[in-house]
Amino acid sequence: xxxxxxxxxxxxxxxxxxxxxxxxxxxxxxxxxxxxxxxxxxxxxxxxxxxxxxxxxxxxxxxxxxxxxxxxxxxxxxxxxxxxxxxxxxxxxxxxxxxxxxxxxxxxxxxxxxxxxxxxxxxxxxxxxxxxxxxxxxxxxxxxxxxxxxxxxxxxxxxxxxxxxxxxxxxxxxxxxxxxxxxxxxxxxxxxxxxxxxxxxxxxxxxxxxxxxxxxxxxxxxxxxxxxxxxxxxxxxxxxxxxxxxxxxxxxxxxxxxxxxxxxxxxxxxxxxxxxxxxxxxxxxxxxxxxxxxxxxxxxxxxxxxxxxxxxxxxxxxxxxxxxxxxxxxxxxxxxxxxxxxxxxxxxxxxxxxxxxxxxxxxxxxxxxxxxxxxxxxxxxxxxxxxxxxxxxxxxxxxxxxxxxxxxxxxxxxxxxxxxxxxxxxxxxxxxxxxxxxxxxxxxxxxxxxxxxxxxxxxxxxxxxxxxxxxxxxxxxxxxxxxxxxxxxxxxxxxxxxxxxxxxxxxxxxxxxxxxxxxxxxxxxxxxxxxxxxxxxxxxxxxxxxxxxxxxxxxxxxxxxxxxxxxxxxxxxxxxxxxxxxxxxxxxxxx
Numbered sequence: 054x055x056x057x058x059x060x061x062x063x064x065x066x067x068x069x070x071x072x073x074x075x076x077x078x079x080x081x082x083x084x085x086x087x088x089x090x091x092x093x094x095x096x097x098x099x100x101x102x103x104x105x106x107x108x109x110x111x112x113x114x115x116x117x118x119x120x121x122x123x124x125x126x127x128x129x130x131x132x133x134x135x136x137x138x139x140x141x142x143x144x145x146x147x148x149x150x151x152x153x154x155x156x157x158x159x160x161x162x163x164x165x166x167x168x169x170x171x172x173x174x175x176x177x178x179x180x181x182x183x184x185x186x187x188x189x190x191x192x193x194x195x196x197x198x199x200x201x202x203x204x205x206x207x208x209x210x211x212x213x214x215x216x217x218x219x220x221x222x223x224x225x226x227x228x229x230x231x232x233x234x235x236x237x238x239x240x241x242x243x244x245x246x247x248x249x250x251x252x253x254x255x256x257x258x259x260x261x262x263x264x265x266x267x268x269x270x271x272x273x274x275x276x277x278x279x280x281x282x283x284x285x286x287x288x289x290x291x292x293x294x295x296x297x298x299x300x301x302x303x304x305x306x307x308x309x310x311x312x313x314x315x316x317x318x319x320x321x322x323x324x325x326x327x328x329x330x331x332x333x334x335x336x337x338x339x340x341x342x343x344x345x346x347x348x349x350x351x352x353x354x355x356x357x358x359x360x361x362x363x364x365x366x367x368x369x370x371x372x373x374x375x376x377x378x379x380x381x382x383x384x385x386x387x388x389x390x391x392x393x394x395x396x397x398x399x400x401x402x403x404x405x406x407x408x409x410x411x412x413x414x415x416x417x418x419x420x421x422x423x424x425x426x427x428x429x430x431x432x433x434x435x436x437x438x439x440x441x442x443x444x445x446x447x448x449x450x451x452x453x454x455x456x457x458x459x460x461x462x463x464x465x466x467x468x469x470x471x472x473x474x475x476x477x478x479x480x481x482x483x484x485x486x487x488x489x490x491x492x493x494x495x496x497x498x499x500x501x502x503x504x505x506x507x508x509x510x511x512x513x514x515x516x517x518x519x520x521x522x523x524x525x526x527x528x529x530x531x532x533x534x535x536x537x538x539x540x541x542x543x544x545x546x547x548x549x550x551x552x553x554x555x556x557x558x559x560x561x562x563x564x565x566x567x568x569x570x571x572x573x574x575x576x577x578x579x580x581x582x583x584x585x586x587x588x589x590x591x592x593x594x595x596x597x598x599x600x601x602x603x604x605x606x607x608x609x610x611x612x613x614x615x616x617x618x619x620x621x622x623x624x625x626x627x628x629x630x631x632x633x634x635x636x637x638x639x640x641x642x643x644x
Contacts, residue, residue: 068360068397071131071138072102074121083116086160087393088130090142093402094235094366094386095226095410098167100130100142103393107151107159114151114161122163124149130165132362132390132397139362141390143240144168168199169238172222176419181214186228187245189214193221194243205246207232209334223410223417230410231335233342237367244367248349250304250384252369258356258401260374265398269354269372269379271307273314275407277347279322282340284331295336296322300348306372306381306403311351323347346407349386352379353404360397364388370401421496428496429457435491435503437483438463450482450503454491457498466491466501484530488512 070088072079084105092098106116116122126146131138148164172193181189187207194202216224226236229245237244258264280297305311325339356372364370368385387402411417421428439451449465471479483489488507494500508514515528523540532549543560547553551568562576572583582588590596598604613619628634 067135068392068395069133069136069138070392073129075126079121088390089392090130090390092239092366092388094237094405097170097173097222098142098144098238100128100144100165102163102165104161104163105159106161107153109157109159114159117149117151117161122146122149122161128165132360132392140240141362145170167238168197168241169222169243171197171200172225173220176218176220177216178218179216181211181216183210183212184214185210186214186232190225190228190245193225199241201242203242203244205234207338209332209338218419219417226410230342232338233345237365239365248345248384249367250369250382251302254369254371254382255364256361257371257373258358263358264356264374266357267354267375269352269375271309271352271378272350273317275347275350276311276314276318277323277344278312278315278318278320280325280340280343281322282325282336284327284329284336287330293331293333293336295333295340297337297340297344300345301341303345303348304382305348306352306383307379308377311348314351346405349384349405350407351404352383354379355400355402357398357400359399360390360392361399362390364399364401370403423495423497425497429493429498430496432504433491435466435489437485437487437489440482440485452489452491452501452503454501464501466503468503
């Protein structure tokens with residue numbers, strides 16, 4: 054490729070520009086004081102036009118009063134020399150501002166943004182199912198009129214991807230970063246791709262000829278030897294791990310390698326953690342992105358030279374004449390065009406801040422408690438004051454949160470349950486003065502929920518903890534219990550008076566007792582019913598007793614009574630008595 058070197062400005066006569074508003078050229082009588090255009094990776098391009106406007110004697114701003122610069126109007130800015138102008142910005146007017154200076158100067162400031170600015174307005178929530186990141190990003194971009202997308206394909210198809218209360222721009226920027234990609238917004242087109250540092254430079258900037266200002270820094274602190282990303286694999290109960298030791302296809306600037314700088318850091322590896330279930334493919338992309346940011350941050354700097362419109366973020370420039378440490382091809386991450394006082398300068402930035410996108414802005418996530426009041430962070434300790442008489446009838450309990458106000462009368466708190474629904478669910482309430490753990494919906498201190506109850510040395514648990522963890526159960530304040538023991542394979546339900554049901558798998562029996570010494574035992578020998586007093590068996594209809602071999606009834610006396618008939622049928626019947634045998638009836642028939 055033939056190198057394009059920035060020409061010496063002395064070869065040009067005059068700076069020229071052209072501004073179109075809503076498809077029509079701007080009135081040439083307007084006095085433009087300055088024009089600035091900023092384009093940067095992962096940011097919305099911005100243009101500012103400063104005009105002379107306002108007349109104190111007439112008390113009006115003539116240009117401002119016209120329809121030319123009404124916010125929302127499309128604007129195109131072209132820059133060049135000697136009327137050979139090239140497009141430098143295309144967007145919409147977003148801000149219209151008048152200024153009156155202390156010295157009497159009056160001005161009109163017009164701020165413009167790329168059409169992609171609409172993606173930053175408002176927060177959205179949405180589920181994306183069975184789609185790749187690139188498919189999700191493309192679908193979001195295509196939903197905006199006046200904006201086209203060019204998204205580099207990603208490979209992993211997500212079963213579920215969730216956008217939660219984020220602007221479309223921030224959501225896309227975060228997902229692009231997770232895939233090692235950057236956002237390049239330019240004149241109504243949003244390109245999303247990984248940095249292409251192997252492409253030919255669009256121009257050469259040389260100290261001593263075209264470069265007016267130059268700064269560059271080489272910083273080893275950002276350089277990594279290895280990136281390791283981990284997540285939890287709940288299927289196999291272990292860690293997913295992906296490792297990356299270099300940014301694939303990355304062209305480095307200067308003569309000091311990133312690996313040499315990273316070795317000087319003596320950091321064996323940079324570790325990324327996610328406690329969720331991220332697949333290894335996603336972990337690999339995440340680690341790749343972190344390593345790429347590291348390499349882009351090795352050399353960071355800027356250069357200033359005579360105006361040049363054909364450069365944008367994502368391009369490569371050849372830097373020369375600044376020493377071996379910094380000579381080479383640099384990846385452009387920002388471009389600023391400045392026009393004013395008869396001059397036009399282009400400023401470029403190369404290299405990238407290694408910080409994550411989410412750490413660069415404090416408004417990506419909404420404010421805790423939605424900014425309605427001061428938020429409360431994390432879980433808090435509560436003390437139970439009252440269980441009844443919720444004034445709103447919402448089944449809440451009254452809880453004091455000491456850290457907020459120890460002497461307070463408490464706040465009404467909803468109770469999280471194992472199961473809850475209309476006239477069904479589990480119902481366990483803490484006792485008055487119990488210590489509980491409280492969480493807060495949206496970090497809003499007005500919306501508390503009891504998540505659980507706590508034991509301590511002051512309020513000890515009914516069982517002692519053990520690593521074997523054999524014993525579990527439910528224990529009430531009156532000593533009623535449901536006690537599980539995995540070691541003995543028993544379940545015991547009992548009351549303090551001695552009523553109990555025992556399911557004993559090791560002993561192969563079920564035993565029911567009451568406080569009156571009545572007992573039923575079911576085991577391998579059969580069923581035994583014991584009572585120190587009476588046992589009655591009643592049936593509203595039939596009562597049948599059968600035995601496979603022998604039925605034996607023993608008692609000091611035995612009465613067999615029927616209001617109608619008594620039938621005894623057998624192949625052989627014997628009636629024996631050591632004393633008198635009586636058979637009475639109004640009529641007795643034998644045979």
